[in-house]
Amino acid sequence: MNMxxxxxxxxxxxxxILLAILAxxxxxxxxxxxxxxxxxxxxxxxxxxxxxxxxxxxxxxQLSLELDSMLHNNTPIDFKRYQEGELSIxxxxxxxxxxxxxxxxxALANDKQFLADSMADISHQIRSPLTSSNLILSLLMxxxxxxxxxxxxxxELTQLLxxxxxxxxxxxxxxxxxxxxIIFKCRPVLVPELIRQAAEPLLIPMELREQTLKxxxxxxxxxxxxxxxxxxxxxRNEAPGINSNADIPQFQGDFSxxxxxxxxxxxxxxEHTPVGGQxxxxxxxxxxxTEIVIEDNGPGFDQEDLPHLFERFYKGKNxxxxxxxxxxxxxxxxxxxxxxxxxxxxRPEGGxxxxxxxxxxxxx
Numbered sequence: 001m002n003m004x005x006x007x008x009x010x011x012x013x014x015x016x017i018l019l020a021i022l023a024x025x026x027x028x029x030x031x032x033x034x035x036x037x038x039x040x041x042x043x044x045x046x047x048x049x050x051x052x053x054x055x056x057x058x059x060x061x062q063l064s065l066e067l068d069s070m071l072h073n074n075t076p077i078d079f080k081r082y083q084e085g086e087l088s089i090x091x092x093x094x095x096x097x098x099x100x101x102x103x104x105x106x107a108l109a110n111d112k113q114f115l116a117d118s119m120a121d122i123s124h125q126i127r128s129p130l131t132s133s134n135l136i137l138s139l140l141m142x143x144x145x146x147x148x149x150x151x152x153x154x155x156e157l158t159q160l161l162x163x164x165x166x167x168x169x170x171x172x173x174x175x176x177x178x179x180x181x182i183i184f185k186c187r188p189v190l191v192p193e194l195i196r197q198a199a200e201p202l203l204i205p206m207e208l209r210e211q212t213l214k215x216x217x218x219x220x221x222x223x224x225x226x227x228x229x230x231x232x233x234x235x236r237n238e239a240p241g242i243n244s245n246a247d248i249p250q251f252q253g254d255f256s257x258x259x260x261x262x263x264x265x266x267x268x269x270x271e272h273t274p275v276g277g278q279x280x281x282x283x284x285x286x287x288x289x290t291e292i293v294i295e296d297n298g299p300g301f302d303q304e305d306l307p308h309l310f311e312r313f314y315k316g317k318n319x320x321x322x323x324x325x326x327x328x329x330x331x332x333x334x335x336x337x338x339x340x341x342x343x344x345x346x347r348p349e350g351g352x353x354x355x356x357x358x359x360x361x362x363x364x
Contacts, residue, residue, distance in 0.1 A: 009053065016046050122171060129160040129167075136160070170326050173260075174312070177333050184254040184337055191249040191283045191292060192217065198262035199281075202270055209275050216282040217249065249285035251358035253338040261334040261342075264327040265294050265354050272298040272352065289340075292356040300346040309344050 020042030027035035136157045140150060176182045195215055206213060269279045273296040280295045301309065305316035310332040313325040328344075335342040340358040347353045 009050075013046075013050070016042075016049070020046065126164060126167060129164050133157055133160045133164075167326075170330055174326065174330055174333060177337065182257075182337075184257060186252050187255065188250050189253045189255050189258055191251070191285075191290060194255065194258055195262060195281050195283070195292070197255075198259045199266055201263065202266055206270055206279070209270070209273070209277075211270065211273055211276070212278045214278060214280045216280065217284070247285070249283050249290050251285075251290040251338075252361070253340075253358060257334045258338070261331040261356075262292070262294075264331040265356075268327055269294060269296040269298070269352060269354075272296060274298060287360070289357045289359045292358075294354045294356070295347060295351055297347075297351040300350060300352050301344060306344065306346075310342070 020039070023038040023042055024035050027038040136153050139145065140153055140157075145153075173182075192215070199213055199215075203213070266279065266281075273279055277297050281292065283290070283292045285291070302317045305314075308314045309316065310328050311325075312329045314329075315325045332342045335356055335358070338358060339361075340356060342354065342356050345353050345355070
């Protein structure tokens with residue numbers, strides 16, 4: 001950084017020389033010794049002034065080089081060397097800027113790594129059913145394939161295609177949420193109707209597994225001490241009626257997306273509940289939030305899995321072979337988008353418990 005090129009310094013030097021000439025002229029009118037003293041003083045003043053200015057410019061040049069190095073090589077800057085005079089304000093602003101740039105660089109690196117990992121997971125999850133589907137199609141092309149075997153392969157192919165369809169649809173939903181393109185509605189959501197709507201697609205699979213679904217409205221502390229109601233085998237799962245005299249729990253949110261979240265949690269409980277097991281859903285409301293608790297009497301969660309259950313593509317130790325690891329992640333994204341919370345824990349008596357809370361005034 002050449003200080004001579006600075007027009008302000010050129011004007012300043014010209015002004016200092018004019019003042020020095022004027023001072024010498026006035027001193028000359030008095031006597032020659034006064035003129036010589038004023039000339040010497042003016043020369044020393046200009047010399048000292050521009051030596052300090054050159055030092056400042058040298059610091060600015062070094063700071064500029066370090067900024068360039070930081071931007072290109074991520075090299076930290078030692079701002080302690082730039083504390084003198086007017087550089088302190090510049091140092092303060094630059095330190096804020098470099099901190100933000102460093103945070104953005106770290107965030108971009110993390111996003112890049114997350115995108116790479118997600119693409120690898122998505123590729124793996126889709127490639128497996130596609131490979132199986134191609135294998136089944138090659139078997140179906142055989143002319144002498146028995147009818148029973150052909151029907152079995154067609155059922156397997158249908159299941160694989162349904163799995164791919166669900167996977168792609170879920171990934172698209174998660175991508176839209178990440179991009180912020182989904183607008184959640186803000187309307188009263190009746191909790192009993194929400195749970196019934198979410199559980200409807202699972203009633204037949206649960207019936208085939210001889211599992212029971214119990215929906216209760218009341219306080220959590222009281223319900224935790226109640227014994228599950230027995231139900232004859234073969235009876236279709238139905239939610240018991242809700243007392244019409246009581247206020248129906250509700251919250252402000254999006255009914256369709258909330259149904260998606262409840263469905264994913266119920267599906268997870270169904271897959272991990274043994275044959276003949278029971279899934280309980282109970283809910284309550286207070287002045288602060290509406291709570292929905294879903295429990296099962298399956299094996300529960302491994303302690304190492306609990307911190308990672310809602311991470312994308314994470315599969316716990318007790319996960320089934322067909323588990324993909326995005327159902328719970330999607331459920332939490334939906335709940336948090338509606339000013340809610342979702343956590344998982346183990347029941348003291350065994351089994352899994354999901355606690356969902358929707359806080360009042362979730363949307364403005």
